[in-house]
Amino acid sequence: MKDAGCHTEAGGGAVDTPLPRLALAGSPNAGKTSIFNALTGLHAKTGNYPGVTVSRFVGTIQAGDRRYLIEDLPGTYSLDPISPDEQIMVDVLDGHLDGEAPPDALLVVVDATTLRRSLRFVAQVLRRGLPTCLVVTFTDEMTVRQGQLDLPALQQALGVPVVRVLGNRGQGIDDLREQIAQWPTWPTPALPPPDDPAEADAWAESVLSFARYRAPERHRITQRVDAVLLHPLWGTIVFLAVMVAFFQTVFTLAAPLQGYVETFFGWLSGVVTTHVGNPWLAGLLGDAIIGGIGAVLVFVPQIMLLFLLISLLEGVGYMSRAAFLMDRVMSRAGLEGRAFVALLSSFACAIPGIMATRTLPSAKDRLATMMAAPLMTCSARLPVYVLLIGLLVDPAAQWGPFGAQGLVMFGMYLLGAVSAMTAAWVFKKLGDRTGPLLPFYMEMPPYRIPSARSVLIAVGDSAKSFLRKCTTIIAVTTVSLWLLLNLPLHSTADLRAHGVDPGNDTAVSAYVADHSYAADLGHLVAPVFDPLGFDWRINIGVLSAQSARETFVATLGQVAAAENPDEPSKALKAMTYTDGPHAGLPLFTAPTIAALLVYFAFALQCMATVGIIRRETGGWKWPLIAFGYLTALAWIMAYVARTITALLAG
Amino acid sequence: MRAVEASTGSTGRLSGLPPGSRATIVGLADGAPPSTARRLTDLGFTAGTPVQVVRRAPLRDPVVYRVKDYDLCLRRAQAAHVLVRDAQ
Amino acid sequence: MIPIHPQPVAGHPEQLRWITSAGVLPFTGVAATLPAPLAALRHDGTLAQVRVEPAAIVTTLHPGRQWSRDGARVRTALHAALADPAGWAPADSAGKPDDGPLRDAAQELLDGPVGDLAHSHGGHIELVDVRDGTVTVTLAGACHGCPAARTTLRRGLEDQLRRSHPRLRVVTADPRRS
Numbered sequence: 040m041k042d043a044g045c046h047t048e049a050g051g052g053a054v055d056t057p058l059p060r061l062a063l064a065g066s067p068n069a070g071k072t073s074i075f076n077a078l079t080g081l082h083a084k085t086g087n088y089p090g091v092t093v094s095r096f097v098g099t100i101q102a103g104d105r106r107y108l109i110e111d112l113p114g115t116y117s118l119d120p121i122s123p124d125e126q127i128m129v130d131v132l133d134g135h136l137d138g139e140a141p142p143d144a145l146l147v148v149v150d151a152t153t154l155r156r157s158l159r160f161v162a163q164v165l166r167r168g169l170p171t172c173l174v175v176t177f178t179d180e181m182t183v184r185q186g187q188l189d190l191p192a193l194q195q196a197l198g199v200p201v202v203r204v205l206g207n208r209g210q211g212i213d214d215l216r217e218q219i220a221q222w223p224t225w226p227t228p229a230l231p232p233p234d235d236p237a238e239a240d241a242w243a244e245s246v247l248s249f250a251r252y253r254a255p256e257r258h259r260i261t262q263r264v265d266a267v268l269l270h271p272l273w274g275t276i277v278f279l280a281v282m283v284a285f286f287q288t289v290f291t292l293a294a295p296l297q298g299y300v301e302t303f304f305g306w307l308s309g310v311v312t313t314h315v316g317n318p319w320l321a322g323l324l325g326d327a328i329i330g331g332i333g334a335v336l337v338f339v340p341q342i343m344l345l346f347l348l349i350s351l352l353e354g355v356g357y358m359s360r361a362a363f364l365m366d367r368v369m370s371r372a373g374l375e376g377r378a379f380v381a382l383l384s385s386f387a388c389a390i391p392g393i394m395a396t397r398t399l400p401s402a403k404d405r406l407a408t409m410m411a412a413p414l415m416t417c418s419a420r421l422p423v424y425v426l427l428i429g430l431l432v433d434p435a436a437q438w439g440p441f442g443a444q445g446l447v448m449f450g451m452y453l454l455g456a457v458s459a460m461t462a463a464w465v466f467k468k469l470g471d472r473t474g475p476l477l478p479f480y481m482e483m484p485p486y487r488i489p490s491a492r493s494v495l496i497a498v499g500d501s502a503k504s505f506l507r508k509c510t511t512i513i514a515v516t517t518v519s520l521w522l523l524l525n526l527p528l529h530s531t532a533d534l535r536a537h538g539v540d541p542g543n544d545t546a547v548s549a550y551v552a553d554h555s556y557a558a559d560l561g562h563l564v565a566p567v568f569d570p571l572g573f574d575w576r577i578n579i580g581v582l583s584a585q586s587a588r589e590t591f592v593a594t595l596g597q598v599a600a601a602e603n604p605d606e607p608s609k610a611l612k613a614m615t616y617t618d619g620p621h622a623g624l625p626l627f628t629a630p631t632i633a634a635l636l637v638y639f640a641f642a643l644q645c646m647a648t649v650g651i652i653r654r655e656t657g658g659w660k661w662p663l664i665a666f667g668y669l670t671a672l673a674w675i676m677a678y679v680a681r682t683i684t685a686l687l688a689g
Numbered sequence: 690m691r692a693v694e695a696s697t698g699s700t701g702r703l704s705g706l707p708p709g710s711r712a713t714i715v716g717l718a719d720g721a722p723p724s725t726a727r728r729l730t731d732l733g734f735t736a737g738t739p740v741q742v743v744r745r746a747p748l749r750d751p752v753v754y755r756v757k758d759y760d761l762c763l764r765r766a767q768a769a770h771v772l773v774r775d776a777q
Numbered sequence: 778m779i780p781i782h783p784q785p786v787a788g789h790p791e792q793l794r795w796i797t798s799a800g801v802l803p804f805t806g807v808a809a810t811l812p813a814p815l816a817a818l819r820h821d822g823t824l825a826q827v828r829v830e831p832a833a834i835v836t837t838l839h840p841g842r843q844w845s846r847d848g849a850r851v852r853t854a855l856h857a858a859l860a861d862p863a864g865w866a867p868a869d870s871a872g873k874p875d876d877g878p879l880r881d882a883a884q885e886l887l888d889g890p891v892g893d894l895a896h897s898h899g900g901h902i903e904l905v906d907v908r909d910g911t912v913t914v915t916l917a918g919a920c921h922g923c924p925a926a927r928t929t930l931r932r933g934l935e936d937q938l939r940r941s942h943p944r945l946r947v948v949t950a951d952p953r954r955s
Contacts (some may be wrong), residue, residue, distance in 0.1 A: 113738045117731035121724035156757040163731075196782055196796070229785035229793055230848035234733045239780050245780035248797050251889070254758040271747035363762055368765075376751075478725040478767045480732060481761040483753055583919060636693035737778075 058099065060108045060140075061219065062132065064164060065148030066157060067114035067398075068484045071083045071178035073206030073493055074148060075111040078215070080347055103220025105207070110142065115400075116156075118163040122477055124402045132167055140306075144170040144222040146215075151181040151188055152255050152485070158243035162232035165199065170225040172218055178204055180487075186255030193250035198228035208490070221625050258485035261356075265483075268360055281357070285383070288344060296340035304333030319525070327521035336506075337589075338388065343502050347388045348378075349395065350497035354489025359481060366479070372460040373467030375479050378408045382459060385415035386452075391501060393655055401477045403470035409652055410665055411463035413643050416455035419588040423639050424451055426592050430612060431632040454640050469568045520583045520590070523557040565619075571638065571677050572631035574616050581638070586646045588639060629688045634681035641673035703734075703754070703771035706742045712773035714738045714756075721770035733757035734771050779859040779941075781834075783852070791825075791838045793848070795855060799832040799885040800878030801941045802859075812864030814857035823847050829865070831881040861939075879942050880907040883934065887914070891933040895920055902930075909942075910946035912938065931942040 065071045079098030096111040112128050120126040127136070134141030147164050149157040154175075165171060173193075181188065194201040202218050204211035212472045218225075232242050253582060264601050267273050308325040315321035352358050359385075362376030369379050377398050385392030392412040396405045416424075428447050436443035529551060531541045552558065561575030568578050576595070584591035595611065614626040643649065652662040694712070700715055715725045716736045733756045743753040743760055751762045779801055786792040788901045795831065806885030811819060818824045826837040836851055838844065844851075884904055886892070895902045905913040910932070920926040927950075935948040 117728060119727050119731060120727055153759040156759050159731055159733065195784065198713070198784065228783075230783045230844050230852070232782075233849065233852055235853075236730045237737075238852060240735050240737065241778040241780045241856065242782045243780075245782040245796055245798075248780060248798060249782065253890075253893070257755075265744070269744055269746070269753075275747055363746055363751065364748075366762075366764070367746060367750050370750075478722075478728055479751065479764050480728070480767065481751075481762050483762055514707070 047305075058106055058108045059143040059222070060110065061100075061144050061222075062110045062112055062142035063146045063148065064112045064132070065114060066116050066150070066153075066160060066482075067172075068482055069150045069153075069157070070204075071111060073432045073490075074146075074174060074176070074212075074215075075495060076493075076553065077110065077204075077206055077209055078109060081143065090462065100216070100219070102216040105220075106217065109146075116161070116480075118167075118385060122401055124400075132164075132169070141169060144172070144219075144225065146172050146174050146219075148174045148176060149189040151175050151178045152184065152186065155243065155247060155254060156186070158246060159239055162234075162239050165197070165228055166231045168227070168231065168232060170222050170227065172202060172215075172222070172225060173197060174215060175201060175203050176206055178203050179208075180485075181255045183349045184226060184255030184258060185253070187251060187253040189251045193246070196246040196249040198226055200225055228396065261485040264486055265360070268357070269363065274360075274364060277621045278361060281352075281361070282383075285348060288348060291340040292504075293344050295655045296344075297337050300337050300340065301333070302338070306328055308333070319528070320582060323518070323521060323526060327431060327518045331623040338418070339502060339506065342388055343498055345384060345391055346498045346501040347494065349391065350494045350589055351489065353503045354378075354487065354494055355588070356484050358488045359483050361480060363483065366481075372407075372411075372464040373471070374404055374407060374463050375377070375401075376481065378404055378463070381408050381412060382415055382456075382463075385412040385417060385459070388419070389413045389415065389416050390651045393648065393651050394501065396655065399652045403467060403477075406656070406661065407466035407470060408669075409462045409655065409661065410466045411459040413645065413648050413665060413669060414455055414459035414462055414641065416640070417588075417645075419645065420451075420455075420639055422589050422592045423584070424448060424636065426595070427632050427636050427639075430627050430638070431629060439569075451636065451640060454637075464674070516675060520557070523560065524552055524555045524579070526556050527554075529554070567674075569619070571634045571674070571681055572628070573635070574619070574626055575634065576614075577626070577631075579642075581635075581642075584639075586644075588644045591639070591644075630681040630685040633684040637680035638677040639668055641676050643669035692771060696711050699776075700772050700774045701776060702769050703740065703742075704752075704765040704771050705769035706773065706776055708742050708744050708752075710776050711739060711741045712776040714740055715772040718770045718772055725767060725770060729767065729771060732761060733759075740771075778856055779907065781852075781855065781859070783848070786835065789837075790844075791840070791842075793836050793838065793844060793851075794830070795834045795852075795858070797832055797834060798882065798941065800880075800882035802829050802834070802862055802865050803878055803942070804865070805829050805831055805877060806867045808865055809868040810864065810866035812858040812861040814854040818851060818854050823897055824851065829867070831878060832885070850942050876907045876909070879912065879938070879945060880904070881908060882938055882942060883912050883914075883948075886937055891929065891937070894929060894933060896928075898923075898925075900926065902926075902934075912945065912948045913951050914948065915951045 053062065063071055063075055075096065075098065076098045080100075080276055091537055098109050098111075100107050100109050112131065113124070115125060115128060117125075118132070119131055120129050131134045131139070132141060132145070143166070145164060147161055149161060161173065175188070175190065178188065178190075183292070190201050200218055202211060202215045204215050208213075233239050237269075268277055308329045311325040311329060312321045315324060349358075352361070358380050362379055364376070365379040366376030369376055372378075378396070380398065381395040383390045383392075384395050389412045392415065395410050396408045396412075399405045399408060425448075428444050428451075432443045432447055434442075434444060438446055519573045529547075532548060537550065539546050541547060557579050558575060561578040564578050564582065565573075568581065573581065580591045582593040583594045612627060616622050616624055616626055649662045649666055652665055653659060656662070691725075701712075703712070706712060714734055714736055717734070718728060721729070738756055741755040743755050745759070746754045746762075749765075751764045752768060753760050753762045754768070755761075781795045781797050783793045784834050786794050799868070806829060808829055808916070810816075811827060815827060819827065823838050823842055824836055825839045826835075828835045828837075834855065836855070837845065883929060887902055887904055892902060895918075898919055900916065900918040900923065902920060903915045903917065905915055907913070914934070916923070916930075918928050920929075930948050930950060935945070938945050938948070
């Protein structure tokens with residue numbers, strides 16, 4: 040902080056004068072975020088408002104010779120709150136938020152192409168009486184579409200400073216900084232604008248006519264594109280094509296990239312194993328740490344591709360159209376079209392899906408969608424499903440023209456989608472018992488070509504937060520699991536005493552695993568999973584998959600490799616119960632596999648998802664609810680699946 | 690909930706208009722929930738404002754309306770709270 | 778409702794200038810007679826004076842009053858009063874009806890939307906004279922001899938003028954080319 044920054048009237052002689060606080064308000068799509076990014080240079084901190092699931096973005100900026108705190112308020116069309124999360128925003132402006140004074144000054148961002156509607160919001164802001172500066176964006180687009188606006192006249196009519204900024208091009212940001220530096224001298228309106236709707240309309244009309252405003256013509260390209268993309272027949276076909284392309288990109292394009300990452304970590308782990316003398320340390324470094332981090336990094340190409348697609352579709356304006364097309368379907372679950380976008384992303388990974396719930400204006404919808412998102416079949420389930428379906432269904436089996444394996448896989452995706460919609464419906468019903476029902480409304484922005492910069496920022500940001508939040512969680516779990524599987528240590532004498540040849544690595548690792556703390560744990564939880572047909576080895580797999588689902592494949596692979604290093608898959612099929620009433624009987628029977636499949640379809644086995652729900656809801660309540668209900672549901676549904684399969688199989 | 694102003698043409702509900710039609714907003718229906726009425730007002734559905742029905746979703750709901758120079762989509766349930774006159 | 782918005786008057790914090798479109802009232806100068814809602818504010822000591830300008834109305838508060846407290850009431854009263862242009866009269870009401878406001882309003886439309894429309898078609902409309910409620914213009918450029926120009930005059934200029942100026946008798950096009 041510079042010492043020149045200590046001369047504020049409000050400072051009252053305090054030695055440690057806090058930074059002046061600015062707030063950025065405006066409607067969604069007005070270009071608020073790109074202005075925030077341009078001002079802060081991306082040094083923003085995300086957090087949460089107390090008690091509600093509204094993300095809070097605060098950054099610092101430099102203007103003139105001092106620094107300011109700037110807060111990006113959630114986009115809104117009105118300062119007349121009709122929901123608890125809108126109330127939070129108004130409380131921030133009015134200084135009613137716990138222990139926080141109102142911001143020192145406001146920047147209100149309006150889109151020049153929708154100025155007529157935006158002036159109602161501007162009127163509400165100006166009635167607050169805080170020093171305010173109007174930031175007008177998209178004047179370039181307005182001019183292209185034959186619109187016109189006299190900014191000095193607008194400034195005179197409103198009685199507050201007006202600055203033109205083209206956020207995506209960074210034009211006008213310096214003017215805005217200059218204006219911010221003078222905030223204590225900003226003029227205020229001679230009389231606050233009226234609140235009565237008719238008087239406010241008359242005020243807005245008069246201000247616009249004084250500023251010689253001519254509304255831009257309708258965007259021709261948007262009209263033509265919409266005529267196709269929202270057409271009852273063509274629109275539906277394009278929508279389905281976009282969805283197919285979406286999955287193709289996320290799964291097909293990402294697969295080789297994921298292969299490279301996997302190969303790299305395999306190689307790295309091999310290097311460590313070869314060069315680290317101590318086998319125990321080599322295992323910890325190679326399997327646990329490198330393997331654990333590798334297990335997360337494998338998903339980075341997919342996540343980044345997914346975010347690239349989402350931010351492209353969002354930036355172009357197609358997401359609003361997809362939401363528009365799907366709203367009726369989503370309304371069956373009590374949700375709205377925008378929730379579709381979140382659930383769609385969850386097909387790849389629940390984390391971007393949960394982050395995408397930020398676009399939902401209603402907190403209840405956001406929570407219902409977050410509770411449903413982990414049920415969508417994410418890519419981490421894919422390797423587990425491939426393994427289990429391979430064990431369950433003969434690759435040659437056909438049901439009609441379709442391969443039976445493919446149909447079962449499709450069934451698992453369908454199960455995920457249907458149960459997600461059902462869960463959303465239940466949580467929405469529970470939520471709707473309190474508070475008012477919110478009306479549905481969504482702006483259809485004109486199609487715009489998103490700037491490469493804003494897309495890259497969105498992709499980079501998401502990848503960063505994914506890595507930061509998940510690497511720690513998964514790495515810690517993998518290391519702990521590895522320790523559990525490899526402790527206690529067994530001396531050579533100890534091994535010999537139990538008839539294990541210390542020279543035979545496979546035999547040693549099988550013995551160590553069978554007598555590890557993990558095995559104890561597997562046996563300990565046996566009463567819980569016995570009704571599902573799981574033995575202690577599956578239990579370890581399920582427990583290890585608790586941090587990340589795909590770990591299950593690795594764990595079972597390790598167990599199987601321990602039994603038959605040459606043909607682990609054969610070993611898996613040949614596995615029998617080692618103890619208990621079923622000892623000697625085959626382990627992977629159809630009912631057990633069905634139960635496992637269904638267990639994985641429902642259980643919240645992803646610490647990263649738990650972490651992101653905690654971050655987005657700002658507390659432990661909702662992640663714990665999600666974890667509890669999904670785990671209980673997984674057990675019950677797995678039991679049902681086992682019973683039904685057993686009946687069918689006879 | 691604001692009183693419906695006296696009007697010359699026949700009045701109807703916005704939700705009843707087919708795509709492509711234009712009308713002038715008269716006000717909001719008395720039965721509209723207060724929070725919905727306030728929000729519709731803030732979104733630009735005020736008395737005297739011209740409104741145009743742009744298009745309907747393939748499943749007939751929601752519907753895109755053009756009001757105050759921008760496109761906004763509403764479900765029919767919300768559009769039913771908006772009273773219009775002089776539909777063409 | 779007639780569109781209005783307030784602007785400060787430099788050096789006179791007790792005054793507000795309410796910007797209107799040109800000539801919403803049939804006179805300029807200090808108003809002696811006001812419609813009831815505004816007259817009430819002058820009577821109860823809120824307003825000291827109401828003055829009509831070609832495209833604005835300037836209201837002056839009594840000493841001791843403040844816009845922050847009384848502004849909203851003045852605005853509401855002004856809206857009600859503007860809905861009744863016949864209720865306004867200037868202090869020197871002896872004179873005959875003034876064509877000035879009508880001229881200002883016509884000029885504003887020709888400088889603004891109506892003129893823009895003509896320009897976009899390669900034409901030009903110019904104000905020649907306003908006398909006894911008759912507005913005379915010339916059609917130049919592509920407008921000259923264009924049948925659509927007549928529609929533009931009727932729809933654009935005449936209809937819009939008549940809304941705020943009941944005094945308007947007719948808009949005529951001067952046959953001479955300019």
